Amino acid sequence: MRLKGKVAIVTGAAHGMGEAEARLFAAEGARVVVADVLADAAEAVAADIRAGGGDAISARIDVTSEAEWQALIERTLSAYGRLDILVNNAGISGSSVGDPDGLDGWQRVIAVNQTSVFLGTKLAAAQMARTGGGSIVNISSIMGFVGGAGGHPAYHASKGAVRIYSKAAAVRYGPQGVRVNTVHPGYLPPMLNATNAGERDDKIALTPLRRLGKPIEVAYGVLFLASDEASFVTGAELVIDGGFIAQ
Ligand SMILES: NC(=O)c1ccc[n+]([C@@H]2O[C@H](COP(=O)([O-])OP(=O)(O)OC[C@H]3O[C@@H](n4cnc5c(N)ncnc54)[C@H](O)[C@@H]3O)[C@@H](O)[C@H]2O)c1
Numbered sequence: 001m002r003l004k005g006k007v008a009i010v011t012g013a014a015h016g017m018g019e020a021e022a023r024l025f026a027a028e029g030a031r032v033v034v035a036d037v038l039a040d041a042a043e044a045v046a047a048d049i050r051a052g053g054g055d056a057i058s059a060r061i062d063v064t065s066e067a068e069w070q071a072l073i074e075r076t077l078s079a080y081g082r083l084d085i086l087v088n089n090a091g092i093s094g095s096s097v098g099d100p101d102g103l104d105g106w107q108r109v110i111a112v113n114q115t116s117v118f119l120g121t122k123l124a125a126a127q128m129a130r131t132g133g134g135s136i137v138n139i140s141s142i143m144g145f146v147g148g149a150g151g152h153p154a155y156h157a158s159k160g161a162v163r164i165y166s167k168a169a170a171v172r173y174g175p176q177g178v179r180v181n182t183v184h185p186g187y188l189p190p191m192l193n194a195t196n197a198g199e200r201d202d203k204i205a206l207t208p209l210r211r212l213g214k215p216i217e218v219a220y221g222v223l224f225l226a227s228d229e230a231s232f233v234t235g236a237e238l239v240i241d242g243g244f245i246a247q
Contacts, residue, residue: 002227004029007080009072011063011120012090014041017139017185020215021087021222022046026054028223031080034058035072036090063090063116069123082131085226086124088117088162089139094152106154113158118165121180125173133177137225138166140182140237142245159184163237170235179234181225186241188213208243 008025012018014036026032026049034049036042039060049056059075061068076083091113097105117138128134143151144159163182170180187203189212204211221240224230239245 001029002223002229003085006030006084006226007033007076007082008085008087008226009033009035009076009083009124010087010089011035011061011116014038014045017188017215017218018087018089019045020219021089022056023049023054024216024219024223025085025226026052026056028227030055030085032056033072033076033079035061037062063088063120064111066119066123069119073123073127077127083124083127084131084134086120086134086136087139087222087226088120088136090116091139091158094155097152097154100152100154105152106157109152109154109158110161113155114161114165117162121166121169121173125169125176125178125180128178129173129176133179135226135230136166136169136173136178136180137222138162138180138182139222140166140184142184142186142239142241144182144184145239145245167235174234179225179230181230181233181236181238183218183221183225184237184239184241184245185218186213186239186244188215188218206244206247207241208246211242213240213242 008030010022013022013034022034034042034046042058046056046058061072097108140162141159143156144163147156166180166182221238
């Protein structure tokens with residue numbers, strides 16, 4: 001019960017790592033808002049958490065919209081009365097937008113992966129400040145440290161921006177008791193499943209632990225940063241990548 005009494009929003013929680021985080025948070029006693037652009041899939045996760053004895057609601061949000069962020073926070077407050085934790089997890093891969101040199105694809109990746117984090121962080125921090133503080137965990141990537149792993153340039157740019165923006169936010173909101181940290185996953189399904197099998201094998205070969213990560217292995221790191229166990233941790237980076245970035 002490491003999050004007992006806390007209220008958490010997890011974005012992109014209909015699938016993948018966000019789903020693992022929402023389920024783990026609920027198992028640790030949090031009341032969870034399962035937020036995603038895919039409303040039905042988000043509700044399925046929330047309903048399953050409730051069926052297992054946890055406390056969760058779902059909410060549809062397109063994280064690129066400031067108005068929808070405001071509505072999400074209002075929905076959270078009307079359901080649960082407070083907000084203690086935000087995980088900015090929603091994201092898209094570079095390959096999902098195609099042409100690495102196209103302006104439309106660049107702007108889409110920056111909007112979903114980067115601008116969303118700015119919107120969610122500033123609005124959640126303002127709310128958390130009213131109740132004495134909270135914890136924001138922004139999901140970057142190992143691609144936020146390096147630019148040469150064959151990825152889409154906009155993806156690297158967006159994840160690098162999440163990394164340094166989060167430090168600026170940690171400094172800005174620290175005096176109000178709001179902590180802001182980043183988590184940097186390595187290669188994991190399901191996002192990696194979008195790529196071909198040969199590429200998947202190459203990523204495994206490049207990872208010192210010689211396997212892909214599991215969503216729950218990232219979720220445990222996010223749980224630590226979200227919890228009071230990390231009460232003096234802010235502006236920090238937690239890499240969960242099987243050793244990839246150590247090379
Ligand atoms: N899988 C990896 O290898 C990997 C590695 C490093 C970082 N990451 C990051 O981790 C996060 C989760 O990745 P995943 O692999 O679990 O991906 P995923 O595709 O399984 O889940 C992403 C979720 O975000 C949601 N989403 C997408 N656009 C949205 C929008 N505009 N508004 C609201 N929700 C939206 C999707 O519907 C989906 O449920 C992402 O930020 C990703 O960039 C993934």
